[in-house]
Amino acid sequence: MIYLTTQTLNGLFSAALLFLIASGLTLVFGVMRTVNIAHGSFYMLGVYVAYTVITRTQSLFLGALTAMVVVAAVGLAVQHLFLRRFASQPLAQMMMTMGFALVFRDAAFMIWGGDPFTLPYPAGLRGSINVADIVFPAYRLFVIVVAGVVGVLLWIVNEKTFVGAKLRAAVDDAEMAAGTGINVALLSGLVFAAGAGLAAFGGVMGGPILGGYPGMDFDLLPLALVVVIIGGMGSLKGALIGSLIVGMIDNFGKALVPELSYFTLFAPMVIVLAIKPTGLYGRA
């Protein structure tokens, strides 16, 4: 029972991180109809930028903030300068992001070297929390709560604000949205930047546990893709459900059958695809 609860909490922690990263990926897909292969790179860049800032200033908050801003700016530049001119050519955009993924991967290796590292824990969240024989690291709980807050914020922005309404219109039918005077190109840029920033934030949140290492970008990308495929591309709710499913299965899979962890991860994707090719909450 204790084992089960601890593993469930661990699964929730994975799900929380996955949600932070996959929500950006799914929103970018929703507006631009393209797969951002560089999304894992933004996650990686976030950790590295935060690491640099934190070692210089000792401030976690400053590190997280800088990482988000810098990576969002990089995302905006990539979208504005390179992807925008290929609007409605998803394949060209995808290949462009793949080029950037390779460039970022090698650039990070060049700048920060190949040594793995972890970010420091925030003060006060180092220890663990004991409730009725269950010992659980406080930081993991903190990440779960933060992801929940981000989820609620995203939901509010998407459903209750004017920008969110424009966004939903663009996801629904970009051409019609543009016809009613919505600046879809600008919106795409903002969503792309926000997605990049969220991925960076996810990287920083996972930083004390998962850390940074060369190759982390392509380690994460398939997980985020599976989340988005299961949940349905373009759907925030799908990203949430997908993250929960993948987080739980990945965690229990690794604990129970470590050799087959990749299979336990991709099996649910295959089942969902066989039944509903657009994912649980996606639309064709």
Place this chain on the structure above:
Amino acid sequence: MGEPRRLILILVVALLIFLPPLLTSYWVGLLTQMMIFAILAMSLDILLGYTGLPSLGHAGFFGVAAYTVAVMSTAYHASFWACVVGGIVVGTLLGVAFGLLVSHVRGVYFLMITLALGMVLWGLSYRWIPVTGGDNGISGIPRLEAHAGLPMTGPIPFYYVTLLVFIACSVLLAVFVSSPFGFTLRGIRENESRMKSLGFNTWLHCYLSYVIAAAFASVAGVVWAYYNGFVSPTYLDLTASSELFLMVTLGGPGTLAGPVLGAGAIVLLKNVISAYTQRWLLILGTIYIVTILGAPQGLWNLRQRHTSRVH
């Protein structure tokens, strides 16, 4: 096929046959690599260029076939033909199985699913350590010349074996793409719903196209296992698949000459640049970006457009 193109083709084949004995073994090896990757790139082009299905896990078939040869020849000491047939059959069967999962999806969905499936294969090669050796890979694959019982050894005989396979694959693929089946694939690429209403079973065409592409990729994988004598997970990861994607895009999707050109260019650049700098990925990424910006239809089609304007 126009006159100038036929002339180029004859010239290239003549060069490939008569030039190698005059070259150093480094260049013979490089040409061998180019031809292996040319087969692989052409097989991806069946999907990407002719059928319009962007497969981002194609290196998986190549890798699985290579691993099959490696496992059979080292752990089970299988004979040469058993290894060759085994590699091709296992790779193709994988295509048969995966094809069932992907043939009903299109566009960006196809891309994501093939990417994920490719990652499964990579994960398997990386984690299934008792069979694949994990990160260390499998070394000690016998030399092809010795394994097949050829009277000669060295890079030149291997080169001619590869050339033979390359020409056979090229001819088969050329016949395939100019067959009614190949034209149906192009029809699906251009307008699937119209092909459907004309009575074509587009699912079956996409499925067979996927399986055939997997089969040719497996052939390339078998030759590669013997060429390299060593297999490791890096040959089927996402970087490998995207490099392959770039070969086709750079060369010119929807043609057979394009992928060959692209594979030759990338293999050449990779070897030459790697001799001078460690920054191959940076350069590869830049080539990607420049290709999409400058020649989104590929080098070969650029040339074609040019000549058609002249005539």
